[in-house]
Amino acid sequence: MKTNDVILQTVTTIVSFIIILFSIQLFFAGHYTPGGGFIGGLMTSGALVLLLLAYDIKTVRTILPIDYKLLTAIGLLLAVGTGAGALLFNVPFLTHAYDYFHLPLLGETSLHTAVIFDTGVYFVVIGITMTIIQTIGVSE
Amino acid sequence: MINLPILPILIPLFAAIILMFFGKNITMQKWIGAIATAGTVAASIVLVNVVHTEGIQTVDLGSWKAPFGITMVSDMLSALLVTTTSIITFFVLLYSFRSIGKDRERFYFYPVVQFLLVGVNGAFTTGDIFNLFVFFEVMLMSSYVLLVLGGTKVQLRESIKYILVNIISSALFVVMVAYLYSVIGSLNMADISVKIAEFDQPGILTVIAVMFLVVYGLKGAIFPLYFWLPGSYYAPPTPVLALFGALLTKVGVYSIIRTYTLFFYHDTGYTHTILAWLAILTIVVGCIGAIAYWDVKKILIYNIIIAVGVILFGVSVMSPESLEGSVYYLIHDMIIKAALFLLVGVMIAITGTSNLRKMGGLIKDYPWLGWTFLIATLTLAGIPPFSGFIGKLLLVRGSFAAEAYLGGGLILLSSLFVLYSVIKIFLNGVWGVPKEYNGSNKHNAFYLWGSTVFLVILAVAYGVGAEAVRPLISQASEALSDPGIYIQAVLKE
Numbered sequence: 001m002k003t004n005d006v007i008l009q010t011v012t013t014i015v016s017f018i019i020i021l022f023s024i025q026l027f028f029a030g031h032y033t034p035g036g037g038f039i040g041g042l043m044t045s046g047a048l049v050l051l052l053l054a055y056d057i058k059t060v061r062t063i064l065p066i067d068y069k070l071l072t073a074i075g076l077l078l079a080v081g082t083g084a085g086a087l088l089f090n091v092p093f094l095t096h097a098y099d100y101f102h103l104p105l106l107g108e109t110s111l112h113t114a115v116i117f118d119t120g121v122y123f124v125v126i127g128i129t130m131t132i133i134q135t136i137g138v139s140e
Numbered sequence: 141m142i143n144l145p146i147l148p149i150l151i152p153l154f155a156a157i158i159l160m161f162f163g164k165n166i167t168m169q170k171w172i173g174a175i176a177t178a179g180t181v182a183a184s185i186v187l188v189n190v191v192h193t194e195g196i197q198t199v200d201l202g203s204w205k206a207p208f209g210i211t212m213v214s215d216m217l218s219a220l221l222v223t224t225t226s227i228i229t230f231f232v233l234l235y236s237f238r239s240i241g242k243d244r245e246r247f248y249f250y251p252v253v254q255f256l257l258v259g260v261n262g263a264f265t266t267g268d269i270f271n272l273f274v275f276f277e278v279m280l281m282s283s284y285v286l287l288v289l290g291g292t293k294v295q296l297r298e299s300i301k302y303i304l305v306n307i308i309s310s311a312l313f314v315v316m317v318a319y320l321y322s323v324i325g326s327l328n329m330a331d332i333s334v335k336i337a338e339f340d341q342p343g344i345l346t347v348i349a350v351m352f353l354v355v356y357g358l359k360g361a362i363f364p365l366y367f368w369l370p371g372s373y374y375a376p377p378t379p380v381l382a383l384f385g386a387l388l389t390k391v392g393v394y395s396i397i398r399t400y401t402l403f404f405y406h407d408t409g410y411t412h413t414i415l416a417w418l419a420i421l422t423i424v425v426g427c428i429g430a431i432a433y434w435d436v437k438k439i440l441i442y443n444i445i446i447a448v449g450v451i452l453f454g455v456s457v458m459s460p461e462s463l464e465g466s467v468y469y470l471i472h473d474m475i476i477k478a479a480l481f482l483l484v485g486v487m488i489a490i491t492g493t494s495n496l497r498k499m500g501g502l503i504k505d506y507p508w509l510g511w512t513f514l515i516a517t518l519t520l521a522g523i524p525p526f527s528g529f530i531g532k533l534l535l536v537r538g539s540f541a542a543e544a545y546l547g548g549g550l551i552l553l554s555s556l557f558v559l560y561s562v563i564k565i566f567l568n569g570v571w572g573v574p575k576e577y578n579g580s581n582k583h584n585a586f587y588l589w590g591s592t593v594f595l596v597i598l599a600v601a602y603g604v605g606a607e608a609v610r611p612l613i614s615q616a617s618e619a620l621s622d623p624g625i626y627i628q629a630v631l632k633e
Contacts, residue, residue: 073160080153086143093146094202 005054012054019047027122028115037118041125048130057137068130075123082117144190145197145214147183148222148261151176156254166245170237173250177230180257184223191219192612196619196629198267206631207331213267213630216616217467221264221394224471227598228386228478229257234591235482236379238584239489244289244377252289256282256383263391267630269320270327272395273313276359280306283388286380287372298375305368309358316351323348330630333402333623341406349404349411353396353418360392362452363421366445370429373441378485381437385444386478390470393448397455397466401620408458416456420547422449423554430561434496436484436569439561440477443520446554447473453547454535462538464617469531471613472602476520476528479595480562483513486588487569489581496565501574509589510570512596517566519599521559527603528555 020043027040051060086095098112143150155176162168191197196215200206214222233253240249259279266272284306288299321327323344324335336345354365361369373384396415404411426449429442451473454466484494486509491499503510515526522528532551539548581588602609619625 069163070161073157076157076160080150080157084150084154090142092199092201092203093143093150096202 009054012050016047016050019050020044023047027118030118031112031114037121038125040118041122042129044122045126045129045133048126049133052133052137057134066130068127068134070127071123072127072131075120075125075127077120078123079117079120082113082120085113143199144183144187145199145212145219145265146201148180148187148226149212149258149265151180151183152254152257152261156251156258159251159254160248163248164246166242169245169250173233173254174230176254177226177233177257180226180261181223181230184219184226184261187214188216188219188223188612191216192615196626198630207326207328210271211267211328211330211630212265213329213626214265215619215626215629216612217394217397217620218264220467220471220612220616221390221474222261224474225257225260225264225387228474228595229253229383231591231595232379232382232386232478232482235382235485235588238587239485239581240377240379247289248285249289252282252285253383256286256387258282260387260391264394267329268327269329269332270317273310273317276313276391277310279388279391280310283384286383287376289380290377292375295375298372301368302372305358309355312351312358313355316348316355319344319348319351328630329398329402330627333627334631336403336406341404345404346407346410349399349407350414352399352404353411353415356392356395356399357418358392360389360396360448360452361422361445362448363418363425366422366425369445370438370441373444374437378481378488382478382481382485385441385481386474389444389448390474393451393470396452397470397620400455401458401463402623402626405458405623412456412458415452416544416547419449419453419456420550422446422452423550424449427554427557431557431564435494436487436496436499436565437494439496439565440480440484443480443558443561444477446558447477450532450535450551450554453544453551454538457539457542457544457547458621459538459542460617460621461534461541463620464613465531465534465536465538467616467620468534468606468613469528472519472527472531472599475595475599475602476516479516479592479599480520482588482592482595483509483516484565486585486592487513488579489588490579490585491569491575491577492579496568499569499575500572502570504574506585506589508593509585510566512589512593513570514566515600516596517559517562519596519603520562522555523559525600525604527599527606530603530606 023040023043026035026043027037030036048060083094086093096113098110100108100110103109155172159169159172191214196213199212201210201212256279259275259282262275263272263279266275284299284303287302288295320332324332326332326335357365373381376384400411400415423446426442426446430439430446433439451466451470454462454469487499487502488494490502490506493499519526519528522532532555536548536551
């Protein structure tokens, strides 16, 4: 008998957005407060896993048609590419750069290339976690 | 180009990432893999040249000065090992194009090989003990995948053992780094060496030295810790076996060489005596295994263990000459082991069995294979014009000069057993009466042989042209017998 999980699904639609917002907050806060790419990515995939629990793999795949293996590769490319960008300026690998910019809404903000590296980490963590869970989920 | 030392790590890393985008396009994977590995070979040869003319090269990653950031250090030893690794990987890659099979190629075989190259090259290049751990893990995780890829029953069984042993040794590695850090307060290898010299190696550091020997001994298969190797290396297909046999244990050996010449050289009466005895027992166990089996893969696998013992005995003697012999023999052994595993792989591809009793008379239909195998055999055993000879000569002379007669004599005796074990393959498998074969890969035998013969030529050239490589080898062993050179280059005091 198929159980009726309308409560779970309704709560999930609201809660998953809150979790994703929290994960993005964690991700951007990483430079000055606890947080960063790893925990941010883990939290985002937590929201996706909640969707998987409330619905099923096929539904989630239609909502988010992402190939997570490619996401992992893109993340790696971002992280290594940021490090290798140093080669263009003939400074040691992984040398980062930062500066202060005046952004329209946020005002005086410091932008750091470490964030691009962290974005890479963020994507890799989401990609790996979701690949593992989906692979185990579909195999009999 | 100040980033030259990390290019042999960075090129395969980029290649691996790009290959992940072409999961199912096998032709593309082969081309990108081959080109990137050729690029790695080129970069590492340039690196050897630069290190030879300008001395040790270092890169302070992220522009953080030496003891505080991660420093990548290419001295001559690591540059030579990186070059050897890249060349071997290149030819194994060519070999695997026609032997590994579509089932494995479609599931990320080539990216994982590139990641393995990243791990091995990184472990040889790094100048930071924790970074060494990380590169060990990169290498080991790739080797887990390569070992299990294909999913046959024997592979699954052996990878459980292999993963279990390596997870335990990795955990022990972390614990030992923690001990070292709590005593010394630094992770940079040169800085650790300076501080150990200041303290004159108290008792706790000798304990740490012995525990590091346990950790690296598990990776590099020395006497009581070799038990996992014969079974695990028997499981994977030939190209993977060649990569494992030529590279993985040698990383453990390299780490022992590095730590025992750079860190723990103050209380040699204790630590190096243990190393000497373990090396001697390793040779003995390897010899027993090598002559006991009638399976071509098993015979060669036990030959790996003998070589590990021979190299480490040279390290335990710690004289400039024996260290030079160890370095020479290490590189010789990497090349010739890869070549031998690949040649045996061709024989298995033709005959469809690895049982020596079911082979015979291959020389009738495949004379090129037979004679190449004979030359590789003589090179491995150390017959004079070939490369095994010079390394062993230096080792034996070094150990006799240091009055380590038992070990030196055993190295001589072990050559006899090595020669017997591989000539047994030649006499029974290649010589004799031809038999009916039903190998699945017969039509590719010539191609497979063709990609192997370059490694044999390289091994022969390495022996015949010993005069030309000698300056490089002595430069490598100089930095080993005098840690000051390494420290000076890293800390720039």
